[in-house]
Amino acid sequence: MPGPSILRLATEVAAVGELGAFTMSAPLVKRWLPRGDRPVFVMPGFLAGDGSTMPLRRTLDRLGHTTYGWDLGRNLGPTPEILDGIVERIDELHQKHGPIDVVGWSLGGIFARELARVAPHTVRQVITMGSPFQIETPADSNASLPYRALRHLHAPHLEMRVPAYVRDDLPVPTTSIYTRADGVVRWADCLNHDTETSENVEVYGSHCGLGFNLAALIVVADRLAQPLDRWQPFQVHRSLRGLFPAAPTFRVPAEHASG
Numbered sequence: 001m002p003g004p005s006i007l008r009l010a011t012e013v014a015a016v017g018e019l020g021a022f023t024m025s026a027p028l029v030k031r032w033l034p035r036g037d038r039p040v041f042v043m044p045g046f047l048a049g050d051g052s053t054m055p056l057r058r059t060l061d062r063l064g065h066t067t068y069g070w071d072l073g074r075n076l077g078p079t080p081e082i083l084d085g086i087v088e089r090i091d092e093l094h095q096k097h098g099p100i101d102v103v104g105w106s107l108g109g110i111f112a113r114e115l116a117r118v119a120p121h122t123v124r125q126v127i128t129m130g131s132p133f134q135i136e137t138p139a140d141s142n143a144s145l146p147y148r149a150l151r152h153l154h155a156p157h158l159e160m161r162v163p164a165y166v167r168d169d170l171p172v173p174t175t176s177i178y179t180r181a182d183g184v185v186r187w188a189d190c191l192n193h194d195t196e197t198s199e200n201v202e203v204y205g206s207h208c209g210l211g212f213n214l215a216a217l218i219v220v221a222d223r224l225a226q227p228l229d230r231w232q233p234f235q236v237h238r239s240l241r242g243l244f245p246a247a248p249t250f251r252v253p254a255e256h257a258s259g
Contacts, residue, residue, distance in 0.1 A: 019212045036065055039098075040067045040103060041112075042067055042069060043104040044075050044105055045106030045211075046076075046106055046147065047143075047146060048074065048105070053211055056217065071085075076150050077107065077147060077150050078154045079153045093122075100124060102115060106130050109133065110131050112131075113126055113131070113133055117168075127220055130185060130210045135186075141185040143185070174192060176190050177201050178190040178202060197231050199233045203243070203245075
């Protein structure tokens with residue numbers, strides 16, 4: 001099944017406006033955001049680097065967290081260098097801080113989920129933004145052409161052909177932030193199915209703007225501040241409801257996860 005339409009893809013230019021709104025409004029919105037002191041590992045989306053996550057990381061740092069980029073250059077997909085690099089990075093951060101909160105944008109979120117599967121003791125929780133972890137083949141998104149062009153660089157044994165809905169649930173709490181206006185991936189491919197420690201939170205905006213989307217920032221800050229031994233689904237504060245759809249938390253029954 002193909003990804004979103006070309007018309008929907010064209011709307012991704014809205015990300016420019018989202019960056020401007022984020023830059024102007026984040027200092028004001030910050031007064032409503034909970035503070036924390038978590039170590040946070042942030043991974044960029046496909047073809048992006050640490051510069052793309054700088055606005056989010058800088059704001060989280062101002063809230064008291066200590067954020068880390070991945071220091072692996074541009075995200076070219078599952079190359080051996082990137083796969084080895086993220087494992088080394090999470091191991092380094094875990095030795096320094098203990099379990100790490102991991103935030104991943106798009107493909108970075110798929111990597112974040114795989115880290116939690118292979119090394120759950122190093123990951124406290126996973127927060128994804130526009131990450132199509134239910135995707136069956138890379139051709140099911142509008143990023144398929146550049147992804148295929150780089151496939152010769154990818155580790156062949158890690159071709160992503162098994163969607164999350166036929167795999168075990170993540171062993172750590174996970175939040176998926178998604179937008180129905182996504183012009184790069186199908187929003188339904190970004191949904192967790194319903195478990196006691198998983199959720200899906202809808203925001204307004206574009207795929208390419210999720211890393212500097214005000215509503216996404218609010219969700220990330222709230223999740224980082226939450227003690228996981230008392231994990232509860234995200235609830236938007238009434239003063240900020242205008243930034244979210246009417247019912248921002250979407251629960252997917254397990255038996256419908258592949259639909």
